[in-house]
Amino acid sequence: MADERFDVVVVGAGPAGSAAALTMASAGLKVALIDRGEFPGAKNLFGGVLYRKQIEEIIPEFWKEAPLERVVTEQRLWILGSESAVTFSHRNEKYKNPPNAWTGLRAKFDPWFAGKAEQAGALPIYETVVTELLRENGRVVGVRTDRDDGDLRANLVIVADGVNSLLGKALGVHREWEPGEVSLAVKEIISLPKEKLQDRFNLEDNEGCTIEFVGEMQQMAGLGFLYTNQDTLSLGVGVMVNDLKKKRVKPYEVLDALKQHPMIRRLIQGGEVKEYAGHLIPEGGFNSIPPLSGDGWMICGDAAQMVNAVHREGTNLAITSGRLAGEAAVLAHSKGDFSAAAFKQYDQAVKASFVHKDLKKYRGLHGLMTADDAGTLFDKLPQALNDAAYQMLLVDGVTKKEKQAAAVHGLRDAVGGNIDLLKLGIKGWRAMNG
Amino acid sequence: MSTRIEERLFMIRYKADDKSHLVIKNQETCANCDAKECNFFCPADVYQWQASESLTSVAFENCIECGTCRLACPDHNIEWVYPKGGYGITYKFG
Numbered sequence: 001m002a003d004e005r006f007d008v009v010v011v012g013a014g015p016a017g018s019a020a021a022l023t024m025a026s027a028g029l030k031v032a033l034i035d036r037g038e039f040p041g042a043k044n045l046f047g048g049v050l051y052r053k054q055i056e057e058i059i060p061e062f063w064k065e066a067p068l069e070r071v072v073t074e075q076r077l078w079i080l081g082s083e084s085a086v087t088f089s090h091r092n093e094k095y096k097n098p099p100n101a102w103t104g105l106r107a108k109f110d111p112w113f114a115g116k117a118e119q120a121g122a123l124p125i126y127e128t129v130v131t132e133l134l135r136e137n138g139r140v141v142g143v144r145t146d147r148d149d150g151d152l153r154a155n156l157v158i159v160a161d162g163v164n165s166l167l168g169k170a171l172g173v174h175r176e177w178e179p180g181e182v183s184l185a186v187k188e189i190i191s192l193p194k195e196k197l198q199d200r201f202n203l204e205d206n207e208g209c210t211i212e213f214v215g216e217m218q219q220m221a222g223l224g225f226l227y228t229n230q231d232t233l234s235l236g237v238g239v240m241v242n243d244l245k246k247k248r249v250k251p252y253e254v255l256d257a258l259k260q261h262p263m264i265r266r267l268i269q270g271g272e273v274k275e276y277a278g279h280l281i282p283e284g285g286f287n288s289i290p291p292l293s294g295d296g297w298m299i300c301g302d303a304a305q306m307v308n309a310v311h312r313e314g315t316n317l318a319i320t321s322g323r324l325a326g327e328a329a330v331l332a333h334s335k336g337d338f339s340a341a342a343f344k345q346y347d348q349a350v351k352a353s354f355v356h357k358d359l360k361k362y363r364g365l366h367g368l369m370t371a372d373d374a375g376t377l378f379d380k381l382p383q384a385l386n387d388a389a390y391q392m393l394l395v396d397g398v399t400k401k402e403k404q405a406a407a408v409h410g411l412r413d414a415v416g417g418n419i420d421l422l423k424l425g426i427k428g429w430r431a432m433n434g
Numbered sequence: 435m436s437t438r439i440e441e442r443l444f445m446i447r448y449k450a451d452d453k454s455h456l457v458i459k460n461q462e463t464c465a466n467c468d469a470k471e472c473n474f475f476c477p478a479d480v481y482q483w484q485a486s487e488s489l490t491s492v493a494f495e496n497c498i499e500c501g502t503c504r505l506a507c508p509d510h511n512i513e514w515v516y517p518k519g520g521y522g523i524t525y526k527f528g
Contacts, residue, residue, distance in 0.1 A: 036516055038449075042524040043499060106528030127520030146519050164501040166515070179506050186477050188442075189527040232527070241475065241506050248474045252439065275527045276442035278477035278500045 006032045006154040008329055009143050010122070011130045011167060013040035013114040015315045016301025016322035017160030019058055021117035023326025029333055031122040032152055033114065034145065036129045041110025044162075045187065045279035047225050047234060047312060049210060050104040054316040058323055059116060067112050068102040069229035070208025071095070074201075078263060080215035081386025085263045096207075103208045103227045103234070105189075125152075133157060133170055133297070140171070140296030155338040157297045158325050160318075163280045165303035173299060174290040179242040180370040181284035181305070183222065186251045187236030190271035194231045200267050201228050212312065215382030216261060218249050221374040224258055225312070226267065233268060235259070238281050240369060251278065281314070282307045286363035292350055293343035298325040306355055309369075310362050310432065317355045324349040364431035376415050377424070384414035439479045443496050447524045454494035455522075456480065456503070457513040464490040464511065472503055472512070498523050 008024055010017045013035035021033040037043045049072060055062050074091035095101070118124050125145070134142040134151060142153035159167045163182065168174050192200075201209045213224040222239035237255050244251060258264055282288065282305040289305050292298060300306070301318030308317060328346035332338050350356050368377065388407035391398075415421045458464060465488050472481040478496045481503065483489075499522055504514035516522070 036519050038520055038524050041528055043522065045525065045528050107525045108528075110528070129516050129519045131515075164504070176510070177505050182502075182505065184475070184477060184500060184502050234527075241502055244475045244502075245469075245471045245506055245508075248469075248471065250474055250479075251477045252437075252442065256437070273437060273442075273445065275445050275525065276437075277446070277525055277528065278498045278502075280501050 004152065006030050006123075006152060007333055008032070008156045008158060009034065009152050009154040010158045010160060011143060012160035012162055012301075012303070013117075013124070013126070014044055014110060014160060014162060014301060014318065015113065016303070016318035017158065018110070018114040018117045019319040019322030020158045020160060020300060020326040020329070021114075021122040022058060022120050023323050024329050025117055025120035025122040027330040027333075028121075029330065031117070032125055032154070033117055033122045034125045034128050034130055034143070035114070036127070038127055039111050040114035040126065041106045041108070044106040044110055045185070045277045046106055046315060047185075047187070047227060047236065048104055048106065048315070049101050049227065049312065050109060051101045051313065051316040052099055054319045054323075058319065063099060063102070067108040068104050070103045070203070071099040071206050072101040072103060072210055073203075073207045074209045076209065076211040078211060078213040079382045079385055080213050080261060080263065081383050082216065083262055084386045084390060085213075086385050086389050103210065103229050105229060105234075130161070130167060133167060138295060140294075155296070156329055156332070156343075158322075158329070159297055159299040159303055160301050160322060161303050163282050163302040165299070168290060168299055168303050171294070171297060171299075173294070174288070177282075177284065177288070179245055180240060181282070181288050181366075182280045183238040183240045183283050184244060184251050184278065185236050185238035185281050186255050186276070186278045187234060188255065188273050188277075189229075189275040190233045190235055190268050191231060191274050192233060192268075192271045196270070197228060197231060197233070203228065213263075214378060215386075216258060217378055218247060218254055218257065219375045219379045220244065220247055220249070220254070221369045221378045222254070223309075223312075226264065232274060233271065235264070235268060240283065240374070241280075242370060243374070252276070281309075283309055283366065283369065285309065285366045286359040287366060289359065292347045293328075293340065295340040296338070298328065298343055298346050300325050306359070308358050308362065310365060311358075313358075320353055320355055321350060324353065362432060364427070368427060368431045377428075380414040381411070384410045443478055443498075446498065447526065448495060449521050449524070450495040451518055451521045454492055455515050455517045456492050456494045456497060458490050458492060459511050459513055461489045463509050467509060467511075469508060472507055475502055475506055477502070
């Protein structure tokens with residue numbers, strides 16, 4: 001391996017790394033694509049939803065061949081009470097043609113996507129861990145792997161090594177994440193006969209449904225999800241790590257409790273658990289994004305905290321950042337200029353894209369999730385909303401006027417008074433519109 | 435009603451190395467740690483305080499490589515690296 005020199009070494013064959021590798025290999029660059037798994041995706045996990053737009057920009061009409069699960073035609077949001085839910089949803093035939101998003105499984109999608117980079121000419125080097133970056137005079141000049149004689153030299157290293165990003169830390173571009181900058185998600189794959197699954201979720205053919213839920217997270221800031229795959233369900237919950245530490249609750253116990261909730265229990269009933277999995281999710285948002293490039297390197301995807309928690313978007317941000325890094329590399333290669341200044345093109349491209357703009361919009365959210373009153377937002381308020389809905393729809397002789405007053409009181413008390421309710425409202429609005 | 439963690443982990447394909455990729459830097463630190471939060475937040479129950487031996491045991495072969503312990507240990511007392519290439523977990527679904 002030592003004799004070979006590459007234009008670019010990409011570390012991590014997830015969506016970001018494979019998008020970068022594909023972009024560069026297609027333009028004729030000599031690319032090595034390294035992944036530590038037995039195959040790309042072997043260790044990867046998401047909720048998960050894959051969006052059309054950003055993949056299509058790299059592979060037109062990819063959905064005709066990519067391993068996808070169901071076309072998302074309905075999205076539901078459940079605000080859970082202890083034995084109830086207030087629900088919102090949107091279903092639209094327009095989401096079918098062209099499809100807006102699909103449910104997916106990473107052990108299937110990632111190998112396919114990395115395979116596209118391989119077909120374009122990227123050299124796959126899997127089952128290989130990058131242990132450190134090679135540096136000369138402060139410049140990154142390659143990587144050291146855990147293979148014998150495993151140094152690879154290149155003009156550029158693209159760091160797409162995921163949420164833990166040990167290389168990002170080695171570079172010093174970001175410090176260790178704080179427990180408040182990540183959530184821990186645990187997920188189960190539950191199999192159900194296809195017909196039963198379609199009946200339970202009101203689906204025809206290849207239609208799919210996603211459900212997000214808040215509330216009932218044992219006083220922690222967290223979000224649950226239930227997605228329909230072909231003949232399995234993806235059920236999971238992500239909880240802020242700082243809250244998990246505080247509450248001393250095992251993450252899978254949160255999942256177990258949710259599986260008993262009357263809204264969820266009936267949907268998974270009779271299903272067989274096929275897989276248990278866990279992964280960290282970047283939650284720091286805009287304020288946690290590190291510098292994106294430097295002398296001999298660029299960083300993409302989860303490794304750069306590019307996740308939009310509000311819209312549960314991640315793979316699409318990763319893919320776009322990978323493509324933009326790849327394009328910057330292609331430009332640098334064409335000019336023969338691999339200076340740090342040349343890679344600033346990538347920073348600028350990210351800044352001009354939806355990745356930067358969307359994360360900026362929600363920059364205040366992180367503060368809201370890690371604030372001392374996160375328990376209010378994620379626990380008391382959902383219950384109060386459920387209580388209010390219950391009372392409003394219960395016909396028990398109490399006048400509507402009295403019911404309405406009680407509902408408002410309930411919500412106010414949940415957050416600790418009128419002023420606090422107002423403050424929370426303003427804070428929430430600002431968090432969503434930074 | 436709930437699935438035991440052993441049953442959950444049984445569903446994941448592991449190729450365990452002989453050598454642990456997770457190392458407690460200093461067992462004294464664990465002995466002096468009141469919270470012992472690692473006994474709770476790990477999604478694979480890798481860490482368990484063994485009072486009789488006064489040490490934190492590390493079931494590294496159960497690790498699902500999430501990284502929570504690395505950043506959540508209040509003393510950053512866990513040395514965390516990836517398992518060797520090709521070792522550790524392989525998801526079927528992901």
